[in-house]
Amino acid sequence: xxxxxxxxxxxxxxxxxxxxxxxxxxxxxxxxxxxxxxxxxxxxxxxxxxxxxxxxxxxxxxxxxxxxxxxxxxxxxxxxxxxxxxxxxxxxxxxxxxxxxxxxxxxxxxxxxxxxxxxxxxxxxxxxxxxxxxxxxxxxxxxxxxxxxxxxxxxxxxxxxxxxxxxxxxxxxxxxxxxxxxxxxxxxxxxxxxxxxxxxxxxxxxxxxxxxxxxxxxxxxxxxxxxxxxxxxxxxxxxxxxxxxxxxxxxxxxxxx
Numbered sequence: 001x002x003x004x005x006x007x008x009x010x011x012x013x014x015x016x017x018x019x020x021x022x023x024x025x026x027x028x029x030x031x032x033x034x035x036x037x038x039x040x041x042x043x044x045x046x047x048x049x050x051x052x053x054x055x056x057x058x059x060x061x062x063x064x065x066x067x068x069x070x071x072x073x074x075x076x077x078x079x080x081x082x083x084x085x086x087x088x089x090x091x092x093x094x095x096x097x098x099x100x101x102x103x104x105x106x107x108x109x110x111x112x113x114x115x116x117x118x119x120x121x122x123x124x125x126x127x128x129x130x131x132x133x134x135x136x137x138x139x140x141x142x143x144x145x146x147x148x149x150x151x152x153x154x155x156x157x158x159x160x161x162x163x164x165x166x167x168x169x170x171x172x173x174x175x176x177x178x179x180x181x182x183x184x185x186x187x188x189x190x191x192x193x194x195x196x197x198x199x200x201x202x203x204x205x206x207x208x209x210x211x212x213x214x215x216x217x218x219x220x221x222x223x224x225x226x227x228x229x230x231x232x233x234x235x236x237x238x239x240x241x242x243x244x245x246x247x248x249x250x251x252x253x254x255x256x257x
Contacts, residue, residue: 116245
């Protein structure tokens with residue numbers, strides 16, 4: 001079975017793929033100080049508690065946090081006796097290489113999302129990922145990542161607002177009942193929610209104008225479903241897009257080995 005690991009700036013997701021479906025998915029706070037042994041204790045405990053029967057023989061890692069990769073590699077080699085593929089490393093081939101400026105390093109998560117989205121929806125796509133940053137990935141007709149946009153994430157913006165203005169409280173992201181708030185929390189929720197809906201719609205509009213071809217918009221990330229309630233922009237919401245892309249990349253590397 002395949003252990004697919006998606007390490008983001010905030011959370012790390014572990015999923016087990018049995019060849020036809022994901023039989024388990026667990027989420028852990030990202031911490032570069034966590035050791036391989038700690039990962040294994042946590043993972044094996046969850047597998048036992050949920051009676052997940054899995055014999056892991058291969059692994060693939062996508063990480064936007066370089067400092068955690070070493071211990072994830074050790075986890076795979078020490079406890080599962082396999083050498084993991086790491087997206088973005090030379091030994092991990094992609095079905096279609098990105099077409100960006102020479103010397104540019106593209107985030108592994110963006111490459112993986114592009115591949116997963118192209119497999120499900122074809123080319124000429126904008127993939128909007130609501131993560132620590134809100135990213136917009138442009139996927140060409142042949143599946144290549146050809147550029148995009150990076151904006152501050154929703155929770156990051158809320159934290160910055162609270163830190164810069166002492167009188168403003170921490171709030172949860174939610175769709176407000178109306179745009180005009182009548183108290184501080186309602187005003188903040190309206191500004192964040194409708195502000196981000198406007199940000200997404202505005203960036204997508206400009207990308208489509210420059211690309212000059214019809215484009216589908218695919219949303220992923222933890223807050224995708226929430227913001228989809230405020231716009232009809234998205235053609236599809238894909239909760240497992242990154243994991244799907246990791247499976248595809250792993251399969252491609254096995255086929256071309």
